[in-house]
Amino acid sequence: MAGGGDLKVLGVWTSPFVIRVRIVLNLKGLAYEYAEEDLGNKSALLLGSNPVNKSVPVLLHGGRPINESRIIIQYIDEVWAGSGPAVLPRDPYERAVARFWAAYVDDKVGSAWTGMLFRCKSEEERAEAVARADEALRTLEGALEECSKGKPFFGGDGIGLVDVVLGGYLGWFAAIDRIIGRRLIDPVRTPLLAAWEQRFRAADAARGVVPDDVDKVLAFLQTLLAIGSMK
Ligand SMILES: N[C@@H](CCC(=O)N[C@@H](CS)C(=O)NCC(=O)O)C(=O)O
Structure with a gap:
């Protein structure tokens, strides 16, 4: 290696x-x-x-x-441009598009994530953050269709920048699903993203890194809340 x-x-x-x-x-x-x-x-x-x-x-x-x-x-x-697949597209235009969507994920999904878990003082505030996450995910459903051009990932045949940026949140999404009692990445509302999630979680590079133990993530949430992290 x-x-x-x-x-x-x-x-x-x-x-x-x-x-x-x-x-x-x-x-x-x-x-x-x-x-x-x-x-x-x-x-x-x-x-x-x-x-x-x-x-x-x-x-x-x-x-x-x-x-x-x-x-x-x-x-x-x-x-390490010569080792493994390129994570950002080589083409400058496609690279700019990937950077745009990666920034969108951190801006919209990231702020909804902290809103749903760390910054909500009431269930109303959590619901408001969930609504923002839903809206961002609906937009990303369209971005996936556009960027993947029918291939498995935002990056095309392989995992790219937008895939890893959004994929990093999946362990938390599963924990949030448990809290709100429904799927954030819902197979009916966002079918492309739901299928993408399965593929992403199954990829060798993601296995063992994306948390899959919801109880453990929820227990860790309590630790983070206790120390006032992510406020
Ligand atoms: N924009 C930063 C965000 C990093 C970030 O917020 N990391 C959190 C953990 S998820 C952290 O270290 N927070 C410091 C703290 O809570 O004191 C990045 O993309 O690296």
Whole structure:
């Protein structure tokens, strides 16, 4: 495996942002060391490596830190352009489109995610965030149709930027499904996304990285709420 022992990820196992980076490292066939952080007691390495945001993930490459998950993914794709599939399209126009949808996911789905779990002070506020998630997912159903052109993933035949960015949230979606008593990615309302989810979860690069134990995720949610994370 490439990577040469000089790659290390500082992460938290449920973080959508960490999960997407780990999936990209897997796609590229890169070996890396993984260090689980405690967000209630961040390591000196994390604080020193990401002093501005103090957030995970951090990728250390030969000891040098790279921060912000979408920037990390692009870095990996550029440095290891020759290894594994390209995560961002080579064509500049398609690359711009992929970046647009990846930013959309973090903007709309990401803010609904924190709204549904961390920032809601009442069930009404949670319902309002769920409605925002529904709307974003409906839009992404159309984006999937457009970007995939009938192929399995947003990235076409293989997993690409938009796939990993959205796929990082799937473990949390399953936990939210349990809380709200229905599917966020609903096979009737968003059939393309529902089929995409199955394919994404089954991909080698995602297996073991996307959390599939809802009870464990919900227990971890309590830990995050107790330390006031993601507010
Ligand atoms: N925009 C950042 C978001 C990273 C982020 O929010 N990470 C969370 C964990 S999911 C974190 O480390 N939060 C710090 C904290 O809660 O103190 C990225 O894409 O890397």
